[in-house]
Amino acid sequence: MSRQAPDPCELEAKKDALIATARRCFDRGLQTNAGGNLSVRLASAEAIVIKPSGVGFAECTRDNLQVAHLDGHLDPSPFKPSKDLDFHADLYRIRPDINAIVHCHSPWATGYASAGMEIPCLTVQTIEKIGRMPLIPLSANGGPQTDVEISPVFRDTSVRAAVLANHGTIGVGKTLMAAQYLAEIIEETAHIAFVRDTLMAAHGKTHADLPKYGTAMDAAAAAE
Ligand SMILES: [Zn+2]
Numbered sequence: 338m339s340r341q342a343p344d345p346c347e348l349e350a351k352k353d354a355l356i357a358t359a360r361r362c363f364d365r366g367l368q369t370n371a372g373g374n375l376s377v378r379l380a381s382a383e384a385i386v387i388k389p390s391g392v393g394f395a396e397c398t399r400d401n402l403q404v405a406h407l408d409g410h411l412d413p414s415p416f417k418p419s420k421d422l423d424f425h426a427d428l429y430r431i432r433p434d435i436n437a438i439v440h441c442h443s444p445w446a447t448g449y450a451s452a453g454m455e456i457p458c459l460t461v462q463t464i465e466k467i468g469r470m471p472l473i474p475l476s477a478n479g480g481p482q483t484d485v486e487i488s489p490v491f492r493d494t495s496v497r498a499a500v501l502a503n504h505g506t507i508g509v510g511k512t513l514m515a516a517q518y519l520a521e522i523i524e525e526t527a528h529i530a531f532v533r534d535t536l537m538a539a540h541g542k543t544h545a546d547l548p549k550y551g552t553a554m555d556a557a558a559a560a561e
Contacts, residue, residue, distance in 0.1 A: 340406055344381035351377050351386050352399045358513040359394040362441055367524055368394045373441035373505060374421040376405075377513050378429055383407045385429055389416030394441075420481070427484035428491055428509065435491075435509045439516040442505035445527035450500040456527045461553065463526045470498045470506075470523060498523055 355377050362368050362375070373394065376387035384406040388394070392401050404412040407430055411418055419425075425438050449456045455472045458464050471490050473482050482501045490499055491509070498519045499507045508519030537543070 340408070340410060341382040341384075343379045343384055343404060347379060347381045348386070348404070349399065351379060352402050354513050355386055355388070355402060356397045356399070358437075358439065358517045359388065359397045361517060362439065362520065363394040365521060365524075367443040367520055368441035371396075374419045374425065375439045375441075375513070375516070376425045376429075376437065378436045379404075385425065387419060387422060387425060389414065390419045391417060424482070424484040424487045427488045431488055432491060432494065432509070434494060434511065436511050437509065437513040437516040439508045439513070439520040440505060441520055443520065443524040443527075445531060446500055446506045446523050447504065449527050449530070450505070451503045453502060456500055456523065457530050458526065459530055459533065460526060463522060465553070466522055467498045467519065467526075468495060470500050470526075471496060472500050472502060474502050475504075 355375060359375055362373075371391050371393045374388050375394070376385045378385050384404050386402050387405055388397055389401055389403050401416055403414045403416060403418060405418065405422055405426060406412075407426055409426070411422075421440060425440075428435055428438060446456060450472060453472070456470050458467060458469055473486050473490055475481065476483055476486055481504055487499070487501075487507070490496055497509055500523070501507065506520060506523045508516045508523060510516035510519060537546075
């Protein structure tokens with residue numbers, strides 16, 4: 338079977354977009370060291386561009402990014418494929434609406450995940466942009482989550498973000514920037530939730546003291 342080679346112009350443009358997104362993620366402190374991973378779907382072949390193992394978000398270049406085909410074939414590369422490749426590839430297989438994935442170990446969100454707590458969608462923006470962020474437990478052997486744990490959650494096409502216990506976060510989108518925005522909103526929301534809950538505990542407030550909130554559409558409907 339002949340495997341389709343990606344269009345070189347598209348490949349170059351997608352690599353450059355991935356490099357820019359990875360740089361933004363690193364600059365915002367959402368991913369340091371060589372952990373996490375991000376990828377983008379190619380339109381000209383049944384394949385994705387993905388960061389290899391052992392390369393930091395700030396060190397991605399056109400030369401070290403890999404092309405992985407959704408049938409499992411990896412184009413020749415001197416770099417080791419990421420441990421996350423399988424779950425990225427499977428999400429693209431099961432969700433045609435996903436064109437990009439940003440997976441990072443951002444600290445505030447990963448703190449919630451490591452405490453076994455779902456991050457509450459407590460701002461109007463999180464309700465509108467994300468809706469909910471399911472918490473995905475570790476794999477049965479206590480290891481990091483794989484497609485076995487992650488794919489079933491994302492089969493629900495309304496899921497755009499998830500948090501991985503003791504691990505990190507996943508944001509998916511139609512573009513790399515859309516997935517990156519979700520990674521940022523997840524982290525921002527975890528930070529806000531921590532501040533809210535700390536202040537409420539310090540001042541003896543309970544959730545019953547909080548106002549109800551919803552989307553702009555809810556507010557417009559209520560005003561009619
Ligand atoms: Zn990870």
